[in-house]
Amino acid sequence: MVLGATGEMGARVCRLIRRLAPTALLVGANRSGTGHAEFPIRKVDVADREGLAELLENADLVINAVGPYDYDPSPIIHAAISTHCHYADLAERLDFIEQVAALAEARAAAKAGVVLVPGCSTVPGLVAALAQRWKSDPGVAKLAVFLSMGSRNPVSRGLFAGMMDPIGRTGPGGRWFSRLVSHQTDDGRRLVFGSYPIAFSGSRLPVGSRSVPVRFHMGFDRGWINRGLVWAGRVRGRLGTRGAKWLAALLFPLAGLARPLGTERGVLSIVAEDGEGRERGRIEVVAASHGLDIPALPAAWLAQALVRDGWLAAPGLRGLHRVVSPEAAVAALVDAGYEVVFRPS
Ligand SMILES: NC(=O)c1ccc[n+]([C@@H]2O[C@H](COP(=O)([O-])OP(=O)(O)OC[C@H]3O[C@@H](n4cnc5c(N)ncnc54)[C@H](OP(=O)(O)O)[C@@H]3O)[C@@H](O)[C@H]2O)c1
Structure with a gap:
């Protein structure tokens, strides 16, 4: 059902x-x-x-x-x-x-x-399932997750309202999506992202019998959309709940207008870091198309x-x-036509 x-x-x-x-x-x-x-x-x-x-x-x-x-x-x-x-x-x-x-x-x-x-779904479910690849590596002290979405993909009102909801709200480290960070994906492309909440209690992700801190960044394939979201967050931060809903409704038609300028390409990049913040390994799922599946x-x-x-x-x-084990998730993603990179360092 x-x-x-x-x-x-x-x-x-x-x-x-x-x-x-x-x-x-x-x-x-x-x-x-x-x-x-x-x-x-x-x-x-x-x-x-x-x-x-x-x-x-x-x-x-x-x-x-x-x-x-x-x-x-x-x-x-x-x-x-x-x-x-x-x-x-x-x-x-x-x-x-x-x-x-x-x-x-x-x-x-x-x-x-x-x-x-x-x-x-992707977050938190698939992120947690894939991260179990590091359950036997005690050197993994924290995780950083970057989700880049293709702006050509169709977007419903529900999806758009849900995505906009945290932007501009105050989170543990300040306002969500108040500034952009860049992250290089495995193929050498540099993408920009804003900080975004992730549904793990205390922002800690279970990895085997441990739980490690995780930070999450979300963004779109086009940098100007991410810059627009930083601006929208500044406005939204000054509005109450009703005002925020009104802003999301106002911006929704722009998502449709942006579609022809974007790509369908989506990337989920999960980076494992050691205690000093050095990259220790990464898993990337790349969708050339059909990323919304x-x-x-x-x-x-x-x-x-x-x-x-x-x-x-x-x-x-x-x-x-x-x-679902990480191996089964990877096999099912590959079977569905996605590229999966696993790079232990
Ligand atoms: N976790 C993740 O990684 C992730 C990723 C992508 C999406 N999502 C989630 O997926 C959600 C679904 O988005 P969507 O784009 O599919 O939304 P949508 O296109 O707006 O669809 C909502 C569906 O629910 C039905 N519905 C709405 N209110 C209902 C109610 N009170 N009782 C019964 N059925 C109702 C709608 O049909 P009727 O209006 O005819 O009832 C429609 O079939 C998003 O809000 C987002 O939270 C999560």
Whole structure:
């Protein structure tokens, strides 16, 4: 069951499930109950606990692709646990992921035999899964993550509003995206990025039995877009929540205008550093095109594993790194047509 199956991400999740788990019986849902010709769409709202429980009665896995993740997840988590249905979402927000974690604990998901995988997308899920390549290297003291997105990719209102939300807000080291840093990718290109929150509690990422500090930088393939976001952050920092929503709505049409000037190229670069901040190794995932499929892939991997093996992981709250090994993630990314660079130094 894919909630939000007609959205930008949900439709990708559905298309990828069709490819990776063709025998899965796929059903979508949204508020209107319409919008897809290839599989049935049921009508539900993520706030409707009874409707959700009815919807999940015979489902093995629900993928919640309804963003932005600024709502209460309890109706859907209650429904998933009471119907013994595994759950995943594509959330990038720490508050949402922590609410799911608290509900998993409070509702004894493990006892109910349910696996919950919040953040089952690029950030935090795939980043954590790939970083496990360094679990046997105690010399890795911290991690830096750089995500560059191709501005030619389609962007929905939900995606744009979610992406804009932290920009200009105050984070632990000052305002998010208040200045740009440059980072050289493995192919020698220099890209610019702004600092951005990452959904790991205390900004520490689990690597094997340790947890290491992680900093995150996000940006676009075109430097002028990143400079524009620094400017937008200055304005947004002076606005309240409503003003920030208004600014995001005002800027949304510009994202459409920028598309023909951009590329589809996306890069996820994860750099492992030693205690002195020297690079010790890196993993890079490069998408020449179809980069927006990457955040949708991990959820499709869950459907594939369930159909193939009939099993996901030990029940309870699980980060993607507890369900998918780094080797399996790399193999699946390569299989999907992406280039993956792994360079231990
Ligand atoms: N973690 C990551 O790395 C990562 C990367 C990319 C995206 N994302 C997340 O993915 C999210 C999804 O973005 P998107 O671009 O796919 O959004 P979108 O295109 O706006 O789609 C939202 C979908 O949810 C449905 N929906 C909206 N409100 C609903 C409700 N109350 N109840 C039931 N269904 C509802 C919509 O259909 P109706 O309007 O017809 O109901 C639509 O199908 C983003 O907000 C972002 O947070 C995360």
